[in-house]
Amino acid sequence: MKYKRILLKLSGESLMGEKSFGIDNNRLSAYARQIKDVREMGVEVAIVIGGGNIFRGVQAEEGGMDRTHGDYMGMLATMINSMALQAALESVGVQSRLQSAIEMKEIAEPFVRRRAVRHLEKGRVVIFGAGTGNPYFTTDSAASLRAIEINADVILKGTRVDGIYTSDPEKDENATKYDMISFDDVYGNGLKVMDMTAFTLCKENDLPIIVFDMDTPGNLLRVLQGDQVGTLVRN
Ligand code: GTP
Numbered sequence: 001m002k003y004k005r006i007l008l009k010l011s012g013e014s015l016m017g018e019k020s021f022g023i024d025n026n027r028l029s030a031y032a033r034q035i036k037d038v039r040e041m042g043v044e045v046a047i048v049i050g051g052g053n054i055f056r057g058v059q060a061e062e063g064g065m066d067r068t069h070g071d072y073m074g075m076l077a078t079m080i081n082s083m084a085l086q087a088a089l090e091s092v093g094v095q096s097r098l099q100s101a102i103e104m105k106e107i108a109e110p111f112v113r114r115r116a117v118r119h120l121e122k123g124r125v126v127i128f129g130a131g132t133g134n135p136y137f138t139t140d141s142a143a144s145l146r147a148i149e150i151n152a153d154v155i156l157k158g159t160r161v162d163g164i165y166t167s168d169p170e171k172d173e174n175a176t177k178y179d180m181i182s183f184d185d186v187y188g189n190g191l192k193v194m195d196m197t198a199f200t201l202c203k204e205n206d207l208p209i210i211v212f213d214m215d216t217p218g219n220l221l222r223v224l225q226g227d228q229v230g231t232l233v234r235n
Helices: 025-040 057-062 067-091 113-121 139-149 183-188 196-204 219-224
Strands: 005-010 044-049 096-100 125-129 154-159 180-182 209-213 231-234
Touching: 005 025, 005 139, 025 044, 025 067, 025 219, 044 067, 044 113, 044 139, 057 067, 067 096, 067 125, 096 113, 113 125, 113 139, 139 154, 139 196, 154 219, 180 183, 183 196, 183 231, 209 219
Parallel strands: 005 044, 005 154, 044 125, 096 125, 154 209, 180 231
Antiparallel strands: 209 231
16 A cells, blocks of 8 residues: 555535535445445545535625634534544444544544544544634645644545646646646646645645545545556645
């Protein structure tokens, strides 16, 4: 395996699958099976999942709600997805622990870095819920922060597109996909991988990002086997 410890960032929107809201159980169990496959290869897996299928803080602001308030609602949305994912992992026999950045001790362990690392060493999948616990930070930022804290080898950002393109492939038929690109070139070419807070956190801590299509079964394993899947961003 190319990487020993990974931080997998899953998008909340992707969890909707074919639905227009909420959680598609087929998609959820497809993710759980992919995670099981890489766990069985001995890879240590930590996960951060977004909440956009349920609630987005930015939308709240558009509706006149205070941004901070909306962001906290978004953090709770990530907890719902995290709990769903934990149940899905359990149903395929993968041991997991859920840690929350906001204390809700009846349903999740509090985030304790050393404990999370211990869980990973014991082969448990660790899901980090409630983002960073702070408003104005995205779940991509939470993924970057947690990845650095647990010394992950890489962030795998699962999306619906299969990597980073020279321009938007839906608008430009000449767009081509990068196999690999530097952080500086992503920035210099005005491409978008994550929001800037998340992006610079990775760059400054020399943490590579792989953007790949998580919705194609088997892709997660392929990335970890070193196959050319998605786009690698690194210094
Ligand atoms: P080890 O002690 O390393 O074996 O880890 P462990 O997670 O199995 O031990 P522990 O006894 O701490 O946890 C047993 C179960 O309780 C696990 O499913 C934990 O996720 C859960 N758990 C532990 N602490 C909390 C907590 O503060 N709140 C909630 N809701 N669950 C917790």
